[in-house]
Amino acid sequence: MRSFDAIVVGAGVIGTSVAYHLARLGCTKVLVLNRTQIGAGTTSQSSGILRTHYSVIENVRLAQASWRVFNDFANYLGDEEASAGMVKSGYLIAAPDGAKLDALRSALDAQRALGIEVRELDAQQASSLLPIARFDDAALIGYEPEAGFADAYLVATGFARAARRLGVKIMEGVEVNSLRMEEGRVVGVETSQGDFSAPVVVSAQNIWAKDIERWTGIEQPVKAERHAVLALEGPQPYTFQMPVYKDLGSPGMLYCRSYGGNQMLVSEGIVGDKLDSPDNEQGDISMDYMVEVGAQVADRFPSYETAGVASSWTGAYDVTPDWNPVLGRLQDVPGLVVGYGFSGHGFKLSPAVGLVLAQSALGLQTEIDITPYALERFRNGGLLTGKYGLGAVS
Ligand SMILES: Cc1cc2nc3c(=O)[nH]c(=O)nc-3n(C[C@H](O)[C@H](O)[C@H](O)COP(=O)(O)OP(=O)(O)OC[C@H]3O[C@@H](n4cnc5c(N)ncnc54)[C@H](O)[C@@H]3O)c2cc1C
Incomplete structure (x- = not known):
């Protein structure tokens, strides 16, 4: 039997962040177990967009702390060699009347209430930032200049390397088969x-x-959902200086x-x-889907009418009924944090989530209150449903 002070199951951007923060908080006898390789789960499929724009205030707090x-x-x-691959292109979000x-x-x-710099732009200002798009129908355009995108795989491997330097042991190719329980408490894992x-x-x-x-x-309300991502080559480039656009x-928002x-x-x-099971294999992207997305792109970016698909891939989301995560200790399973x-x-939430989960695991007060993210919300009606409805903008 090998003994640790904490075990983390999963070495995606969340698990590696938890492991790093555990070590940073002084808990260095940490073991991370991952069935495949570091970052090879859904982290490697991420579009990497970073913004603090959310309609759920709890998410704004986590995103703001993470952005720092x-x-x-x-x-x-x-670690002076670490890079998140961040491109601070800014984030534009526009809505028509409705x-x-x-x-x-x-x-x-x-x-704004949390001190984040956001501006409201008119169509002309938005066009000057993203000249390939049209904004004639926009009733409101928000702009977050400090937002952009980064590389989730680089971030996961960055957290992993920093964690290892602090003494954390990360084992790849190890499957966790079950929790070990004693007198109703979690005391380890079987692998x-x-x-x-x-x-x-x-x-x-x-x-x-x-x-x-x-x-x-104990029921865990999470389902795997496949999403497709397209990379389009259009007649006008979408440069790094141009903002992310929602x-x-x-x-299709x-x-x-x-x-x-x-x-x-x-x-x-x-x-x-x-998906019926957490099948993480690449899925087919139907021609209908490409046509549907292509039409929406051409409507917003007129010159992309003639764009071609340069590459495409699919990735899976871990979706809960309110499209927000379950964070913290599981009330009925002492010793288990999720x-x-x-x-x-x-x-975009991974640095702060890693910190608060590490604090929760060590029985410390969390820097940001995570009680709204408790599993119990699905039983007591305190859902964190965003004002935009179901979808990742939340
Ligand atoms: C197409 C797509 C686009 C996205 N775009 C964005 C975006 O723009 N911005 C944003 O903020 N987020 C985005 N996301 C979401 C974001 O990428 C994920 O929320 C994040 O990467 C999840 O990290 P994770 O560590 O929870 O999961 P994962 O990276 O999936 O890691 C979980 C790990 O746990 C391991 N594991 C599971 N069970 C076991 C077991 N029993 N034993 C051993 N190992 C196990 C798996 O092998 C896996 O490596 C996107 C996701 C997808 C799919």
């Missing part, structure tokens, strides 16, 4: 490479968090950003294809 880390990643990790307008207005107010003990286990398993249900008998007026400084990465920000259900927006 992304913005100073190497210093924060004490259902999304009030949500946008109140989200911008909430950001494909034997048993390990620890007084606290943190599950950062993303779409595989249904394992917890199997291990504890189009609340399009049927499209999000777009520069890809490689030239192409456009685009995906829909609404409900995707439900962080799953990021519903397509977990990367």
